[in-house]
Amino acid sequence: MDTLKLKDAKDMLVDDYGNLYIYKNKEFSFTKYDSLGRQLGKMMLTVPYKVQTVQNPLSVPLFSENAQEMKFVDQNLNEIQKVDFRQKFGFIKMAYAEDLQQIWLLDESTKRLIQYNFRNDNTINSYPFDASFDDLTDLLVYENKVYILTRNHMRVFTLKFEKLFEVPVENGKRFRRENEAILVITDHSVLQYVPEKEMVKIFGDPEARIVDKNTLSYFEIKANNLYLYNLEKAQEEKLKTDPDPVPKAKEQDVEKSAEKPAEPSSPEQKLEQKTQEIESKNPAESSLQKLIEDSSEVQAAGI
Structure with a gap:
C-alpha cells in the first residue's frame, strides 16, 4: 500500500x-481499496x-453520534439506506x-x-439500562447479552442490566463477532473473550x-506500512514465546522411561518375562515349552 494512503488513517478494517x-x-473520508x-x-x-x-x-453500517443517524453503504460505498433517529x-x-x-x-x-426494527419503523423492546455512557466506544448485543466497550473496560450485562463480567481493556475500539466468538479490537491488539472468565x-x-483481522489473517499499520500476518504463523509465534510447561530434563526422563520396560518384581512376573523372551527368540522352544505345560495339565487331571 502507498504510505500516503495510510499516513493519516484513523481506523482500518x-x-x-x-x-x-x-x-x-x-x-x-472513508475509502475502500482492493x-x-x-x-x-x-x-x-x-x-x-x-x-x-x-x-x-454488501451492507456496511456507519453510525454518527453527531448526526444522530446510521447509514448503510454497498460494496462501492454508495449509500443504500439512512436511518434518522432524531424524530x-x-x-x-x-x-x-x-x-x-x-438496530x-x-x-x-x-x-x-432499545431494540428497533428500522424496516418497519417499529420499536420491538425497550429495557432500562442505567449504565455509564462515559467514554463509550462500541456496543454489541448477542444471545440476550449486552457487551459494552469503553476505552478502558469491557463489560457484559444481561438485558435486565445485571452485570455478568467486567475486565480492564487498554484503548478499546470496537467489537468483532466471529460466529460465537466475541473479539475486542484495540489500538495495538486483538483480544478474545472467554465467557465470564477472562480476555485472551x-x-x-x-x-x-x-x-484488525479477518477470518484468514491479522493486519496492522506500523510506521505507515501495512503488514499482514497469517493466523497460524501468529499462533506459532505466540507458542514460542509462551513458557514451556514441561522442563526439558523431565521430558527426557519420560522418553527414557517409555523406552526402557519396567523390571519384574515377583517370581511369577520373572517367569512370564522369561517365557516371552523364549517365544521371541526361538518359536521352536516356545512350542516345546507349551507342550510340556499341556502334558502337566493332563497328568494333573488324572487322564
Missing part, C-alpha cells in the same frame, strides 16, 4: 476478500462516523446493527436500551498504530 477500508478523521491497493470507492462525510463492521461488504428517540449514544432489519440503540436521554490476547504489537 479488512473484509474477508482482503479489501481494505481506511477511515480518515482529519477529512472525514488487495492490490487500487481504490474501489470513497465517501466524503460531513461529520464523524463510526464504522461498525465490514464483515458483510423518534432522544439522544442516541451508540447504535449496533444486528442484521438488515434490527440496538443506547438512548442516553432516557437511559434505555490472540494478536498484539505494541509498536502498531492500528490493527
Whole structure:
C-alpha cells in the first residue's frame, strides 16, 4: 500500500476478500481499496462516523453520534439506506446493527436500551439500562447479552442490566463477532473473550498504530506500512514465546522411561518375562515349552 494512503488513517478494517477500508478523521473520508491497493470507492462525510463492521461488504453500517443517524453503504460505498433517529428517540449514544432489519440503540436521554426494527419503523423492546455512557466506544448485543466497550473496560450485562463480567481493556475500539466468538479490537491488539472468565490476547504489537483481522489473517499499520500476518504463523509465534510447561530434563526422563520396560518384581512376573523372551527368540522352544505345560495339565487331571 502507498504510505500516503495510510499516513493519516484513523481506523482500518479488512473484509474477508482482503479489501481494505481506511477511515480518515482529519477529512472525514472513508475509502475502500482492493488487495492490490487500487481504490474501489470513497465517501466524503460531513461529520464523524463510526464504522461498525465490514464483515458483510454488501451492507456496511456507519453510525454518527453527531448526526444522530446510521447509514448503510454497498460494496462501492454508495449509500443504500439512512436511518434518522432524531424524530423518534432522544439522544442516541451508540447504535449496533444486528442484521438488515434490527438496530440496538443506547438512548442516553432516557437511559434505555432499545431494540428497533428500522424496516418497519417499529420499536420491538425497550429495557432500562442505567449504565455509564462515559467514554463509550462500541456496543454489541448477542444471545440476550449486552457487551459494552469503553476505552478502558469491557463489560457484559444481561438485558435486565445485571452485570455478568467486567475486565480492564487498554484503548478499546470496537467489537468483532466471529460466529460465537466475541473479539475486542484495540489500538495495538486483538483480544478474545472467554465467557465470564477472562480476555485472551490472540494478536498484539505494541509498536502498531492500528490493527484488525479477518477470518484468514491479522493486519496492522506500523510506521505507515501495512503488514499482514497469517493466523497460524501468529499462533506459532505466540507458542514460542509462551513458557514451556514441561522442563526439558523431565521430558527426557519420560522418553527414557517409555523406552526402557519396567523390571519384574515377583517370581511369577520373572517367569512370564522369561517365557516371552523364549517365544521371541526361538518359536521352536516356545512350542516345546507349551507342550510340556499341556502334558502337566493332563497328568494333573488324572487322564
